[in-house]
Amino acid sequence: MASSSPEKGYALLEALNLEVHYGGIAAVKGVSFAVEEGELVCLIGANGAGKTSTLKALARMIPSSGEIHYRKERLDRQPSHLLIGKGMALVPEGRGIFARLTVAENLAMGAYHRNDKDGIAADLAHVYTLLPRLKERAEQVAGTLSGGEQQMLAIGRALMGRPQLLLLDEPSMGLAPLMVEKVFEVIRAVAAEGVTIFLVEQNARLALQTCSRGYVMESGRITLADTSDKLLADPRVRAAYLGE
Numbered sequence: 473m474a475s476s477s478p479e480k481g482y483a484l485l486e487a488l489n490l491e492v493h494y495g496g497i498a499a500v501k502g503v504s505f506a507v508e509e510g511e512l513v514c515l516i517g518a519n520g521a522g523k524t525s526t527l528k529a530l531a532r533m534i535p536s537s538g539e540i541h542y543r544k545e546r547l548d549r550q551p552s553h554l555l556i557g558k559g560m561a562l563v564p565e566g567r568g569i570f571a572r573l574t575v576a577e578n579l580a581m582g583a584y585h586r587n588d589k590d591g592i593a594a595d596l597a598h599v600y601t602l603l604p605r606l607k608e609r610a611e612q613v614a615g616t617l618s619g620g621e622q623q624m625l626a627i628g629r630a631l632m633g634r635p636q637l638l639l640l641d642e643p644s645m646g647l648a649p650l651m652v653e654k655v656f657e658v659i660r661a662v663a664a665e666g667v668t669i670f671l672v673e674q675n676a677r678l679a680l681q682t683c684s685r686g687y688v689m690e691s692g693r694i695t696l697a698d699t700s701d702k703l704l705a706d707p708r709v710r711a712a713y714l715g716e
């Protein structure tokens with residue numbers, strides 16, 4: 473897996489030998505990967521492979537062993553709250569929006585740690601341009617949005633923190649195909665603006681078609697790492713993840 477380890481200190485994000493245990497059970501068994509600034513990289517794998525655990529470890533929401541380097545800092549011994557303001561944002565599986573708050577209130581929550589009023593207003597205007605549907609529904613209670621709209625809100629809220637790195641956990645989950653396409657258009661647009669994205673997906677085909685590079689995770693291990701073109705053509709990927 474030569475492509476999985478760019479030189480140390482070069483990548484925006486690098487995990488080395490990351491492990492996550494729940495009690496005595498190992499969910500992530502020593503994975504290494506790197507995401508360079510400006511890249512759109514995916515981690516694909518079946519349900520239970522360890523993808524969410526990997527993202528939660530990166531965001532310091534659960535304990536892990538191994539090294540996590542982000543912007544040349546060691547993150548692995550820092551708690552989650554110290555990451556705020558460092559430019560890493562996680563859009564969790566299931567979205568984690570505040571169902572009883574309005575769209576506008578949810579977006580404001582994404583900027584709660586900031587006090588640059590003008591910057592926040594500019595970012596809100598930008599999010600509404602990128603996601604016009606949210607603007608139309610600004611005063612609507614978030615719990616009444618469709619699944620796709622909720623996913624867009626979760627992405628919009630993360631953007632309100634002006635992230636440098638966005639971690640996305642299964643943005644396509646539970647959405648109708650047309651909505652999945654729309655959400656992925658947003659992901660491509662965000663990436664085109666220079667935000668680095670690490671995308672976790674069970675929808676391997678779409679993820680690989682969207683990203684330049686990918687990692688395949690199976691039972692807590694990364695088993696393949698390559699460019700998306702090569703992974704899409706790989707017979708092992710085709711058989712296991714593309715239904716071919």
Ligand SMILES: Nc1ncnc2c1ncn2[C@@H]1O[C@H](COP(=O)(O)OP(=O)(O)O)[C@@H](O)[C@H]1O
Nearest residue numbers: 494498499517518519520521522523524525526
């Ligand atoms: N809080 C938890 N406690 C115990 N086991 C867990 C917990 N969360 C996940 N697991 C287990 O860890 C493994 C990986 O889960 P997860 O990271 O959610 O995978 P994925 O996101 O790829 O579906 C699974 O076997 C799952 O049952």
Ligand SMILES: [Mg+2]
Nearest residue numbers: 523524565642
């Ligand atoms: Mg998951």
